[in-house]
Structure formats: C-alpha cells, structure tokens
Amino acid sequence: MTDHTRKRRHDVPEEQKWNLDDLFSSEEAWENAYKKLQKQIPDMNAYRGRLHEGANVLLACLETEEKLQESLIPIITYAQLQMATDGTDPKNQSRQGKARALKSEYNQAVAFISSEIIALSEGTIARFLKEAPDLHNYDAPIQNILQEQPYAFSKESEEILAALGEVHHAPLKIYEQSKSADVTFSPFQDDAGEERPVSFALYEDKYEFSSKTTIRRKAYEAFIDGLRHYQNTYASTYDTEVKKQVITARLRGHGSVTDMLLHNQNVPQDIYHQQLDTIYRDLAPHMQRYAKLKQRVLGLETMTFADIKAPLDPHYEPEISYNDAAETILEALNVMGSEYVTIMEKGLYEGWVDRANNIGKQTGAFCSSPYGAHPYILLTWTNMMRGTFVLAHELGHAGHFYLANQHQRVGSVRPSTYMIEAPSTMNEMLLARHLLNKSDDGNMKRWVILSLLDTYYHNFVTHLLEGAFQREVYTVAEKGETLTVQTLNELKYEVLSGFWGDAMTLDDGAALTWMRQPHYYMGLYPYTYSAGLTASTAVSEKIATEGQPAVDQWLSMLKAGGTMEPIDLLQKGGVDMSSSAPIKKAVRYVGTLIDELEESFL
Template sequence: MNQVPKRSEAPAEYRWKLEDLFASEAQWDAEYAKVREQIGEIGKFEGKLSDAAAIAECFKLEDELSLATERLYVYANMRHHEDMAEGKYQALSEKAKKLSVEVNEALSFITPEILSLSEEKLAALTEDPSLPATYKRTLREMLREKPHTLSKNEESLLAQVGNVSQAPSTIFGMMNNADMKFPKVKNEKGEEVELTHGRYIQFLESRNRDVRKEAFKAVYETYGKWRNTLAATLNANVTKNLFYANARHYPSALEMSLFGDNIPVSVYDNLISTVHEHLPLMHRYMALRKKLLKVDELHMYDLFAPLVEEFDMEIPYDEAKKIVFDSLAPLGDGYRKVLQSGFDEGWIDVYENEGKRSGAYSWGAYGTHPYVLLNHKDNLNSMFTLAHEMGHALHSYYSDENNEYRNAQYTIFLAEVASTLNEALLMNYLLDKSTDPKEKMYLLTYYADQFRTTVFRQTMFAEFEKIVHGKAESGEALTPNELCQIYYDLNVKYYGDGMEVDKDIEMEWARIPHFYTSFYVYKYATGFSAATSFAKQILDEGQPAVDRYLGFLKSGGSDYSINILKKAGVDMSSPEPIAQAMSVFEGLIEEMEKLTEGR
C-alpha cells in the first residue's frame, strides 16, 4: 500500500486555490477585525426598526456582516479540512466559529422586532417602493411566518426548551454510536470479526450468503434487545414535534416541517401515492435480482449483494474529467465552459493526503467561485462523485452570478437536483458508449440500485414517519409492537410477494438516524425524481429543455423551491416528474432483462 502523502507533498495542480478567497492570512485577519467592529454598529438599530429607511439600512449592514462572516468561516474551515491535525487551522476554525455565533447573537433582535409590528404595518412595508425587491421579499416571508411566531416571552421560553428538545436525538446518537455493541460474526475467510456500523454494509455486500445472513441477524437481534428503550426514544422525538407544532399553531407536525420551504402537503402525499402506483416495477426488479442471484428465495439480506461478478473500471482522474465533460454535452457549450474553468482554475482539491477530511463536498462563499473537496480514487464511484459535486458547484456558480446575496442561496429541497442530474447524464453517456455486456450490466445494476435506495426506500421511510406522527396526533400509543408492525407491513408492501420479508427487518426503524430529523428524507426522493425528469426532458427535447434547466440553475433562492422547479418544467405537485423517473427505471429493468435472457 502506498504511503498517503503529507499535505505539503500534494502537487499544486491537484490542490484548490483558497487564495482566490483570501490572498493571505493577513487579509483574513483584516476582514476579521472589520467584522468585530461592525458587530457593535448593528446594535444602533435596536428599537428603531419601524420604518422603511431604518429597515433598509439595517438589512444592508446585516448582509455585509453575514457575507464577511461566511467568507471567514468557509476559508478557515476549508484550510482546516486540508489537514485536520494542523493546529494552526484548528485554531482558525474555532475562531471563525466563535465569531459566527457572536454575529448571529448580534443580529438576533432583527426578526422579532420587525414581527412585533402590526400585520397592517408589515403588509404596507412589503409594498413600499423605496425598498429593494430582495428586502421586500424578506418582509413578505416574515409576514408569512407571523402567525407562527409567538410573543417575546413565549419565544424566549421556547428558546430555553431548545436544549431539552435535542435530548431524543442526542440519546439515540450516544446509544447507537457509542453504547451499542454488536457480536462477532464470521467474514468470508471464516474469521471472527466484530460487527460495527461501518462493517455491516460491507458484510451485506459480501458474495457469501452465509456472511450476509449472519450479519443481518446479528444487527437486528442486537437492536431487538433494546426495542423498548429505542421505541421510547423515537416516541419522545415524535412528542417533541407535536409540542412545537401545537405551540406554533400548525395543523400538524408534517405541515410545520414543510412550512419553511413553503412546500404544500400535497407534494409529500403525491410522492407516496405515485410511488405506490409504480411498486410493481420494484417487485419486477426484485424478481430479476432473485434470478440473477440464482436463489430459491430472495431475503432482505440479499438486497445489497452484487449482481455481477467483480468488474473493476480503472479511471484515472484526468480521464474521469474528460468523460464527465463529454457526458455533459447535452447541457450546452456555456455550461461546459464554466465546468472547464472549474477543472482548470483551482476549484478542486483532488487527492487524499494525511489528515485530510474524508468524503466529498461542494462549498464556498458568495462572490468567489465555489470549491470542491474530493478524495479521488481511480474508479467508477469517484467519477460519479466528481460529476455530482461539480453539479452542486455549477448550481452555486449560476445562483451567485445571477442573484444578489440575499437571494442566492438555494434550499435543501433543490440542492440535490443539479448534482443528481449530472450523474444521470453521465450514466446515460456510459450506457450509450458501452459495448461490453458485463460492463453494461454493472452500470445498469449500479443505476437501478440508486432508484431502489433513493426513491423507493426513502419514500418508504417518509411514509413510516407520516403514519407514526398521524397515529400520535390522533392520540394512539406508539408501542414497540406497533412501530415494528407498521414498519414490517411497509416492507411487505414495497418489496412485494416475491420477497421473503424476514421478521428481523421489523426492527430497522430503530437504526435510522434520519428519523430524528423528521420529515427530511422525502427530499432525497423528490430531488432524485426531479433530476431524472430534467435529464429525460433534456435528452428528449434538446435546447428548449436545456434553457429551462439553466433558468432553474440561475434562480438560486429567488422564489419558493416548488415555483422555481415549476417554471423550469418540473411540477413536483403533480405525479408527472415521479412518473417520468419511473419510466427511466422501467427502461433499466427492461435492458437488464434482455441481457439476462438465456441465463
């Protein structure tokens, strides 16, 4: 195994250029000092935010402060991520974090003070011609939130409850990550190995069925021993959601969680009902999986088993860049010109080095090009990661170029669309070019499993959350047995009669951390569906669809997410985008069935 290089040994052409954000540490220090001064200035507006002139001046300073703090924070943390063990940047990161907290505290009076104005006064301000459009939009958003904002004393009380409300999530995290110990299981070589969260998926991907089965049983038996405690913890989280929904006058916990993005409940319900209509496709994919694995019965522990014999695609980084560039040709020359700038001009930190943060992300601050952190390996997965993260980066680039600071940040609801669309176009390109049946099958199963895990599985999670909260809201008790039954029945429904739904799976709800960030997972499924729908439109229609898509990228956060998508030709309140995604999934299954004929 080659030694991982130190940061200082990483070649310059494969490192990001953070100097584009701050040319020197001295420049960072100067900006830091300026922000510290401005923190004192913001206080002069307290008690005076009752007319358009004062509000405009205050918002202007708020934007200056927020942007400068964001730049300082992003730079310090990206330096820290280059080598997490480097003390100098650990300290810089901490310094930026503390400043960020101070700035947020200094700005915290603005929203409550404006919300204390009468509804009439606030409504008049949203129409005031002397205010810039972006400020009027902020005020309209505050007016929308006003019915759910409480008196100063009540808000103060809710803020104090904040730490207590974190308890279910904190307790689950400690129990799941620190206290829960799994037994030893046998690996492929017959060696006894301690089972961990990280190793569990590796075991489920094993070619040896006994290894998969033993790991599966061991995990759920362990959770089963704690079923009462874990049910009580999840119950406490549901109770917390109901408390906040009630306190803030929302009709339900679901409506409260969708309110921030202004997403109608119909979008959530529509996702579930449209996926239900297309469950026969999932059942068909399970039948194909059973055939390819050559098993008499398909079990839950067979879901991650590889369907094709080992197939390694060696793709060096420079080749990966070229393939990604070529695959995104349908998006036009303008898009690819920006992409090439990203490749050539120091946006990307490519390879692993000692102490570097793991994983991959796209990040940055308004006013400077985005940055991408990778830990590139020369394989297919890393090439998809490159396409994915550059999708995020170009979304940020277009958003920043076309919007003022206040409107540039897109929501989480939209965040995964641009990244997943790039992956869809890359996959389409690779499948078109592939002549090797083995390679083609490898790609098809890779893509089909993304549909299974991102659309079907996340929708099943979303449905579980909806059922559980609905029962609690109607006064029913969520006993361990009840939670297990709901979860088991959903698995039977989603995987179909051709699957042996092992009883052990009834405990899976107990190991899903996302259930403590309630009503979040549906965004994975809607984002994937929207991206697949965009890709289909771009490949079918060409330029008109490309123009609509680029309009989406340029919109940033200038309107509500659902409206931005609708204008671009993807209406998430209708079944169509999900149905379009499902037609792509059906096409994959048909291709796989053709390749397996005669097996």
C-alpha cells in the same frame, strides 16, 4: 477496536483533500475572523425596536445583517468541513463547538428582525418599498418572514428561542458525533478465515455491494449487531428531536408537525402525499420484480435485506481512477454548455473535492456551498465506477449553488429543500445517457442500467421509504406517544414489508435502518430526494430531445436560487410537479429499465 486499514488524516496525500485555504489561509485567520465577527454582532442592537421608524432604517438593518451573514457563513463552514474530515480530532470538536456558539449569538442578535417586520402593516411595507427601492433587493427574505406571521411568537419569545438555537440542534449534533467518533463494530471472518474490520464507511461503501454472499451477510450481521448496542440511545435522541418538532408546531399554531415542516418547504400537503403514495404504490411491483430477478440470477435460496444491493453482474465490476472519472463526467455534461462545464472543471481539479478515506471522516457524501466561496464536496473514492455517479451527483449540487451564489444575494440563494435534489440527480441522468450512447459493450450497457437503477433505488426506494417511515412516526408522535426502540422498529419494519411484499425475507435487523441516516433530524427531507429525481428524469429527457432551449430553462432555474416557490421554480426549469404525471412517468421508466434487465438475463 482500532481500524488499521485507514490512514490518519495527517497521512492523507494533499491531492486527495479539499483546499480549505480558499476559505481561510490558516487557523489564525479563522480565529481572527471569528473574533472580528463576534465584535460586530452587537452592531445589530442599533436597529432593535426601530424598524417601524422608516424605510432607511429597515434597509440599513437588512444590509448590516447581510454583511454579518456573509462573514458568518465561511466561519461556520470551515469548522463543519474540518469536523467532517476527522470527527475524532479534539481541535475539530472544539472549533465546531465555538462555531455553533457564534451562530447562536448571531441568531439571537438578528431574531428581532422577523418579529418587527411581521409587526409592520401591509401598507407600511408597501410605503417603505416605494421610499427605498433598494429594499427590493430583499424581497425574498421579507416575503419569507411575512409568511411566518400567523405562526410567530412575541419578539421576546423569538429571541429566547434564537438564544437556545444550539440546544435545539443538539439531537443532530449528538447523533453525528456518536456516529463518526463513538460507534464501533466487531470484525467478522471471511471464508478464508481472515478477520475483516467493519465501520459505517466500509459496510455502506464496500461490503453491502460485495459480490460474495457470505461477505455481504456476515458484514451485515456484524453491522447490525453494532447498531443494536446504540439503539436505545439513538431512539431517545430521535424521540427528543421529534418531540421538539411536535411541540413547536403545536405552540406556533400549525395544524400538525407535518403542516409546519411543509410550510417551511412551501409545499402543499397534497403534493407531499402524492409523492409518497404514488411511488410507494406504483413502484413496489417493479422493485419486487427487481428483487426476484436478483434472487434468480444470483442463485439465492432467499433474498434478504443484506442482498438487495448485491451486484447483478458480479463478474463485471469496472474500476476507474478519479482523473478518468472526472474526464467522463465532463464529457457527459458537455450538453449543458460551456458555462456549466467550466464550473464542473473547477470543481474536479481546483481543490473542491475531498476524496480520502481516513479515520474519523464522515461517511457518505455531501456538498457544502458557502456564499462568497466555492463549494466543497466530501466523498470517499474507492476507484469503483459507481463512485462516478456519486461524484456527478455532488457536482450537481455544486453547480447549482455556484450559479445561485453568483446571481443572488445571500438571503435569496437557497430554494426549498423540495427541489434541492433535482440539479444533483440531473447530472446522474446525463451521465447515464452519455455512457449508454458511448458504449457498444453489452456488459457496459447493462452496468449503466444497473447504475441507473441504483440511482432510482437510492431516491425512490431508500429515501422514499424513509419518508414513508417519517410520516408514520409523526402520526404516532402527534398522539403523544414516546418513540421507543420497539415503536421505531415496528414502524420501519411495516414500511419495508409493505413495499417489498414476498419478494424479500426481512429480518429484525432491517428495521434498524432508521439508525443509519441523519436525514430524520432535518425535517421532511427524505421524500424530497424522490421529488428531485422525478423532475430531473422529465427534464433530462427534454434536454435529449429539445437540446439548448431545455438547457437554458434548467440553467435559469439554477440561477434563480431561492427567489421563487419550489413548484414555480421547477416549472421555470421545465417540469410541472403539481401533477402526478411526471411521477408516474418516472416510475414507468424504472419499469422499462427492469424490463431490459430481465431480457438481458434470459
């Protein structure tokens, strides 16, 4: 059924779109850059099989690869961003396909670098670094390559895998394409008998937060019914992704797929399990109290999965324009100093943000930060105050990579995904503190506490439970079992019921939440949301009490990019994540927020 409530992309006002001219001034400019890079990629052949010859050969190879990478990133990003804003446009689909093919060509052309560096002895590398000091510009990527030495295939095998890169990413591509362009939902009738359309964006950004129980539950039924039509396809797609990971881990010699995925993050298993176990165990009683409080205040006979995001204060739904939200965010982040605030101003007002709601646009929100250009933020602006937190979150990613891009070379920008969500959730924490300090209105203060709880729910519940589910999925997959719809539904249901206990009545549809996120195709990404928020909870408190010294620590971490391992990076930023203490402290803080809510509703 056609969605008549949303515009076509070409009808969206320009001020609601991001400015892709900052990447390429025209489609022709993109095509020219594409063709130019396609001709340059074979330049890498001049170094193939020669990296052992001397320091200058290795240096020249790395410099050439770096220039290619700097050219590739905007080409890929432009295609991805166009696709994200309208996945139904055949031109966008075609461009995305071309970009992925080019990336595969690039990956195949540079694959020999890793295998040839791995083949060098420690003594040879030490000598090369002494003979060509500029090689130290590539310390981080060289060390990352050397860490793969125990798990590397032969040079020929690595090149074959690189050539198949586009195929390896097919499960995620299929999932995203299906979700943005193919999945349809039947409308539902509201209490007035009016027909309401359903889409991913409408359900997850609007109906799920409705103050009207019948709207939430009818929308949920229509949404779940739509998902069921695709559950077998999505199960097969996800099963393919997991099988790929399990087989790759086994062939490379990792102890398990979890070992492999954590190795990529530079995170020890004990820290991974500590993050999942501590929150799953310690947060559950607080969130069960929260669910029961909602049930009591909203007068619900039963608390269902469709009700958990219902507003606790339905008569207080503050609205805010984009410009007012931008001003509020800048006020909140003033504590971070002029350098950081200037970046935020650019992000808010200079074409970094796409906030339109058009047909074919990707749901949710993200920030893409291409090297050599400014970041791009995608979200759907609905004039609801909660969108201010989403915008602040994505600006946190933008500020992080804007600074890292300025201070690091392209191969040393990205840190481990373990700490990626720390800078983004830091902005949310600072926004909440600002709003609480600024307002004398009891209703507003309660709304901010509820918004903070939304942040913790998103990171400590939604994504943490995704992480707990993933852990179970990999346990099953390691045994060689196929991930059928029944298996995935049972695993998700068990994780949800174990966390919520008797505080929530779960139906079979709740188990289908594994179909709603692309994160499962991104390795062990979901649990890192909770790690990031744990860190930002601790450091935002330090900033409130210590001021500039704590800010300086945090900014130095952002600028360091990917030059350190994640635990060391966060230590540089002001928090020790090797201990469970910050996790327990953050969980206790959530408990105090719920305490305040319970008192406010007495």
